[in-house]
Amino acid sequence: MLDFFFEFASTYSYPAAMRIDEVARRAGVAVRWRPFLLGPIFKAQGLETSPFNIYTTKGRYMWRDLARTCEELGLPFRRPEPFPQNGLLAARVAHVGFEQDWGEAFCRAVYQAEFGHGQQIGEESVIRELLVGLGFTPDPILARAHAPEIKDRLRATTEEAERLGIFGAPSFVVNGELFWGNDRLEQALRYAQRVHSST
Amino acid sequence: MLDFFFEFASTYSYPAAMRIDEVARRAGVAVRWRPFLLGPIFKAQGLETSPFNIYTTKGRYMWRDLARTCEELGLPFRRPEPFPQNGLLAARVAHVGFEQDWGEAFCRAVYQAEFGHGQQIGEESVIRELLVGLGFTPDPILARAHAPEIKDRLRATTEEAERLGIFGAPSFVVNGELFWGNDRLEQALRYAQRVHSST
Numbered sequence: 001m002l003d004f005f006f007e008f009a010s011t012y013s014y015p016a017a018m019r020i021d022e023v024a025r026r027a028g029v030a031v032r033w034r035p036f037l038l039g040p041i042f043k044a045q046g047l048e049t050s051p052f053n054i055y056t057t058k059g060r061y062m063w064r065d066l067a068r069t070c071e072e073l074g075l076p077f078r079r080p081e082p083f084p085q086n087g088l089l090a091a092r093v094a095h096v097g098f099e100q101d102w103g104e105a106f107c108r109a110v111y112q113a114e115f116g117h118g119q120q121i122g123e124e125s126v127i128r129e130l131l132v133g134l135g136f137t138p139d140p141i142l143a144r145a146h147a148p149e150i151k152d153r154l155r156a157t158t159e160e161a162e163r164l165g166i167f168g169a170p171s172f173v174v175n176g177e178l179f180w181g182n183d184r185l186e187q188a189l190r191y192a193q194r195v196h197s198s199t
Numbered sequence: 200m201l202d203f204f205f206e207f208a209s210t211y212s213y214p215a216a217m218r219i220d221e222v223a224r225r226a227g228v229a230v231r232w233r234p235f236l237l238g239p240i241f242k243a244q245g246l247e248t249s250p251f252n253i254y255t256t257k258g259r260y261m262w263r264d265l266a267r268t269c270e271e272l273g274l275p276f277r278r279p280e281p282f283p284q285n286g287l288l289a290a291r292v293a294h295v296g297f298e299q300d301w302g303e304a305f306c307r308a309v310y311q312a313e314f315g316h317g318q319q320i321g322e323e324s325v326i327r328e329l330l331v332g333l334g335f336t337p338d339p340i341l342a343r344a345h346a347p348e349i350k351d352r353l354r355a356t357t358e359e360a361e362r363l364g365i366f367g368a369p370s371f372v373v374n375g376e377l378f379w380g381n382d383r384l385e386q387a388l389r390y391a392q393r394v395h396s397s398t
Binding site for chain 2: 045055057058060061064065068072165167168178179180183184187
């Protein structure tokens with residue numbers, strides 16, 4: 001079992017979300033999708049926005065590196081403005097999706113809209129369109145997204161991420177062992193295979 | 200041709216330095232070793248020490264991740280105290296080595312001492328021992344390391360790194376295209392192969 005912690009505003013969570021199903025299936029490792037919020041974790045470290053906006057040279061590089069990563073994976077890429085987008089509503093809706101059976105499809109749809117087409121995923125209208133595109137009636141889902149249980153579940157996931165030492169996204173956790181970054185997914189899966197074969 | 204920018208205080212420059220020769224040779228790409236200093240670049244970004252010391256949660260993760268990376272590569276690992284070490288003298292001596300033919304061997308010896316055995320590579324006595332271990336008489340080399348030409352060469356390499364948009368180490372530059380991190384070495388080599396085959 002591998003826990004996949006991701007945040008909708010996070011750039012490198014996009015390629016991770018788009019490819020994790022296939023690489024994990026090939027590795028024979030089950031994945032649990034864990035949408036959380038980076039904002040409170042950044043704030044606790046004294047960061048008021050994405051580190052990529054604070055350290056602009058690193059930020060410029062990140063966009064170039066992400067474009068190359070998407071190109072190698074055959075994923076469309078378009079930078080959303082502004083960055084970071086507000087991922088709160090998407091994260092709440094995702095938690096609704098994971099109560100049912102459409103969480104993963106919704107998450108991939110959000111990432112494609114945001115980083116494949118540069119859409120404003122913080123806007124409720126965009127989330128509505130994505131839900132319609134998946135064949136759903138948005139109203140009851142959005143109502144459920146604002147229920148206290150769902151808000152609590154997102155908060156609890158974020159608190160768990162912080163306890164696990166997570167400071168960025170995507171992050172993968174296997175047996176308490178933390179792996180950070182899309183480029184660590186394969187290593188996390190190898191670790192999961194070793195843990196499982198020794199238990 | 201791939202330019203390999205590295206700093207002796209940089210943790211991930213250790214695995215990169217230890218493996219770059221073999222992977223670049225297999226890829227058929229020539230490598231130019233470029234020792235530079237990160238300190239002035241961090242200062243220009245308002246950072247007074249390593250980001251891993253400023254963001255302690257990320258720093259804790261980095262040491263764990265580095266230990267795993269070294270384990271996968273079969274490299275010894277021991278964390279040097281304090282971190283970061285002062286890499287100035289080692290960088291100057293490395294520039295002397297690249298005037299002659301022993302630069303790469305010296306760089307690998309420094310990284311092994313620092314991150315393989317936790318030695319204080321900022322101490323002149325440690326650098327002397329490494330030079331003796333390579334079969335050299337340290338005095339003339341250290342005298343040359345303090346010559347104005349060598350100091351200027353290190354300063355010029357650091358300024359070039361800054362102009363290229365480098366903000367961390369190791370960094371790989373092919374045809375002005377920047378790749379940051381030990382985990383981007385293979386991608387940088389693929390890029391170099393494409394550039395060369397199209398010229």
